[in-house]
Amino acid sequence: MRSPKDFFAPLAVGAPEPVRQIPALPSRMIHFFDPSNEKMAAKAPEIAKKVDVLLGNLEDAVKAERKEAARTGLVEIAKANDFGSTQLWTRVNSLDSPWVLDDLITLVTEIGDKLDVIMVPKVEGAQDIHYVDRLLAQLEARAGLSKPLLVHAILETASGVANVEEIAGASPRMQGISLGPADLAASRRMKTTRVGGGHPGYLVRTDPVGEDLTTGRTTYQQDLWHYTVARMVDACAMHGILPYYGPFGDIRDVVGCEDQFRNAFLLGCVGAWSLHPAQIDIAKRVFSPSPEDVAWARRVIAEMGDGTGAVMIDGKMQDDASVKQCRVVAELADALAASDPELAEAYREAQS
């Protein structure tokens, strides 16, 4: 581990200074597209207007023979477009793959000034982040970049989960972490075959009444991802970086997707991935606090004055801790409203 005194020093001569605080930019949905798929690539500029983050995916879901086309496609799209306030991210291939070195060299030197965040898959521990950290510094120096690229890790190996706290704190570049439920399930040897979401077999059942073990026993499906998401949220909060639920692969099940996203939102995540245009509005709706919740939060903040002591509002006790929760909601609402006029209007209306 680096000494705290050296933590914010650039890792290569000529590389930009690391950031001291991760910007809390809207990132309710990280929209994935395959830059080697001509149809999807053609839609990227239009989709960019509707999403907080557009991500050119080079890793899984891109065929091996299309890896180079995806890399080149992303370079072309980034050079040809100005996405305004929409962030441009990429997911590079895994660190043990034959493609990742060229992914990083090409993307940083060609479009490093357009990219905000590099997502690194299958991170096992801090050593993976340290490798990327130094390499990015060398490439940033070569490219003459003035702004450091940030790094986002996918939590999708058993080892990554075991080491999640050290991953979150491995570099000042660490922007956030997403759950990768499909690879994680395989790595853990879970017996599921889905990309995220629940499973009807993972449940609890009420006790039997009398001798009959089979009738009248309600079952409740449980959330397979609760432990991992909660642990990821704590690791991220502890290091001042942002947690995200990842993908929900059943594109048709927009209801199940919304539930999974909302669980993550309530537990502390700031966004999720959209794999298909149908998931963009779900993420937008879920990861923006509701106008009613924002109006309530602002009322509590106003009535709590300097934020100390206890008051009763509509029969509910409020004190120093509940006003802090309300500030989380109100600050998120302000940050989102600053770049989303429709949301800003909805918050204003609920206030009046």
Ligand SMILES: CC(C)(COP(=O)(O)OP(=O)(O)OC[C@H]1O[C@@H](n2cnc3c(N)ncnc32)[C@H](O)[C@@H]1OP(=O)(O)O)[C@@H](O)C(=O)NCCC(=O)NCCSC(=O)C[C@](C)(O)C(=O)O
């Ligand atoms: C699921 C698929 C195959 C269905 O694609 P489709 O063409 O069959 O679907 P569709 O409903 O027919 O599509 C309707 C229209 O939307 C377009 N379209 C469709 N999707 C997109 C998109 N994302 N962005 C932009 N446009 C899109 C599509 O081209 C089509 O255009 P058209 O009307 O002109 O014909 C397709 O949506 C897709 O490939 N999505 C991205 C998949 C992806 O990136 N997967 C990797 C992330 S998840 C993961 O890696 C796991 C993880 C974390 O690593 C771990 O848990 O381990």
Ligand SMILES: [Mg+2]
């Ligand atoms: Mg994966």
